[in-house]
Amino acid sequence: MAAEVLPSARWQYCGEPEESQRAVLVQFSNGKLQNPGNLRFTLYSSTDSTNPRKRSQRILAAETDRLSYIGNNFGTGALKCNTLCRHFVGILNKTSGQMEVYDAELFNMQPLFAGGSFRISDESIECEPTLESQTKTFREKMDSCIEAFGTTKQKRALNARKMNKVGSESLNLAVAKAAEEIIDTKGVEALVSDAIKDDLQDDSLYLPPCYADAAKPEDVYKFEDIPCFSHCLFVIEALKSLPSNEESRDHQARCIWFLDTLIKFRAQKVIKRKSALGPGIPHIINTKLLKHFTCLTYNNGSLRNIISNSMKAKITAYVIILALHMNDFQIDLTVLQRDLKLSEKRMIEIAKAMRLKISKRKMSLAPGREEDHRLGTLSIPLPPAQTSNQSKRKKM
Numbered sequence: 237m238a239a240e241v242l243p244s245a246r247w248q249y250c251g252e253p254e255e256s257q258r259a260v261l262v263q264f265s266n267g268k269l270q271n272p273g274n275l276r277f278t279l280y281s282s283t284d285s286t287n288p289r290k291r292s293q294r295i296l297a298a299e300t301d302r303l304s305y306i307g308n309n310f311g312t313g314a315l316k317c318n319t320l321c322r323h324f325v326g327i328l329n330k331t332s333g334q335m336e337v338y339d340a341e342l343f344n345m346q347p348l349f350a351g352g353s354f355r356i357s358d359e360s361i362e363c364e365p366t367l368e369s370q371t372k373t374f375r376e377k378m379d380s381c382i383e384a385f386g387t388t389k390q391k392r393a394l395n396a397r398k399m400n401k402v403g404s405e406s407l408n409l410a411v412a413k414a415a416e417e418i419i420d421t422k423g424v425e426a427l428v429s430d431a432i433k434d435d436l437q438d439d440s441l442y443l444p445p446c447y448a449d450a451a452k453p454e455d456v457y458k459f460e461d462i463p464c465f466s467h468c469l470f471v472i473e474a475l476k477s478l479p480s481n482e483e484s485r486d487h488q489a490r491c492i493w494f495l496d497t498l499i500k501f502r503a504q505k506v507i508k509r510k511s512a513l514g515p516g517i518p519h520i521i522n523t524k525l526l527k528h529f530t531c532l533t534y535n536n537g538s539l540r541n542i543i544s545n546s547m548k549a550k551i552t553a554y555v556i557i558l559a560l561h562m563n564d565f566q567i568d569l570t571v572l573q574r575d576l577k578l579s580e581k582r583m584i585e586i587a588k589a590m591r592l593k594i595s596k597r598k599m600s601l602a603p604g605r606e607e608d609h610r611l612g613t614l615s616i617p618l619p620p621a622q623t624s625n626q627s628k629r630k631k632m
Contacts, residue, residue: 244333245328245335246334248335248336248337250336250337250338251338252339258340260277261340261341261343262345263343264305264345265346266346266385271300275298275300276299278296278297279294279296280295281293293308294308294343295308302380302384303347303384304347305346306346306348307343307344307346309341309343314344317342318342322339379394442547442550442552442553443550443553444461444553444554445457445461446591448618452616453560453565453614453616454561454565456591456616457590457614459561488562491561494558495555495562497521498555498558499575499576501525501529501543502529502543502548502551502552502555502576503577506540506541507526507540507541526541528550529547529551530542530547531543549586552576552578553586555576556569556586556587556590557590560612560614565615566614567611568609568610568611569583569587569612570608583610589621591614591619593612593614594610594611595611596610597609597611
């Protein structure tokens with residue numbers, strides 16, 4: 237609807253609206269206020285009526301629900317335009333058509349934060365810090381500034397961070413409650429005992445299923461027990477020394493690809509994302525690798541997958557199984573140990589725990605150069621099972 241426009245108005249100068257007090261005009265240094273109707277103003281005048289310099293000094297305070305503002309007409313914070321020009325305020329009476337004009341004064345309003353001070357020339361106005369402001373961190377104070385003066389993008393980022401914090405706190409409470417229930421149910425002594433047992437190395441934790449009564453070597457550690465191999469559809473190219481038969485060639489290529497995948501996976505410590513091995517690995521294989529070869533831990537408000545030492549040993553054992561199936565159940569442990577970046581002692585321990593027969597063979601590296609390599613052979617009947625604890629007792 238168009239605003240009503242009067243054809244003319246009579247202008248009447250009225251001077252100051254109150255004795256020795258001009259009308260007040262304000263502007264805010266931090267920008268335009270969204271809800272000016274929520275402001276509460278208070279005007280303070282100097283009580284020194286004898287000093288002509290201080291007699292006209294004024295301080296204007298304004299308050300909202302979140303911030304306080306203060307401005308003055310004297311000192312370093314005063315606007316110079318008040319001395320260089322005159323300001324007027326006009327009030328139009330629509331009935332009589334007469335406009336009353338009064339002298340006005342402009343105040344520059346600046347935000348005043350709790351615990352801060354506002355300096356006026358040689359004097360200062362101290363704001364008494366509240367208990368809430370004393371306990372606030374620097375981050376919380378910055379968040380208050382963003383809520384009051386931030387851009388739309390900053391406010392959106394702040395809201396997202398607060399929502400994430402709420403989710404993290406909820407998770408922390410849930411984990412803490414679950415931990416309390418476990419402690420109440422089992423007791424502290426039982427939990428400590430379980431933790432000590434978990435720290436002891438147990439070969440059964442990482443060794444794959446072993447069928448000791450099998451009649452053939454390929455049935456001792458079954459090929460079907462290797463996690464996610466049956467789902468591997470990635471076609472491997474540029475492999476050498478593959479069988480000429482198409483079916484055997486395809487099978488061998490898949491074995492080599494998965495062996496390489498396991499070795500790369502074992503080299504990691506913390507899995508920071510679900511596609512840990514890159515975009516070329518099918519999602520179902522990534523999922524099964526995480527399920528079979530990682531431990532889920534809680535750290536800094538988030539869950540993550542790690543490859544512990546016991547899980548590294550488990551991956552090593554499955555690498556040995558796969559290599560045995562690929563090489564007629566006899567493998568060069570020295571070459572495999574170097575690819576896995578293991579010590580020879582640790583590689584032999586795992587191979588013996590898997591009931592492989594260990595032998596030595598000189599391997600030719602170059603003309604005139606030979607090197608002793610350890611070979612691992614899986615043959616029937618299997619030798620007696622030997623754990624790492626038994627091997628330690630023999631050495632002692």
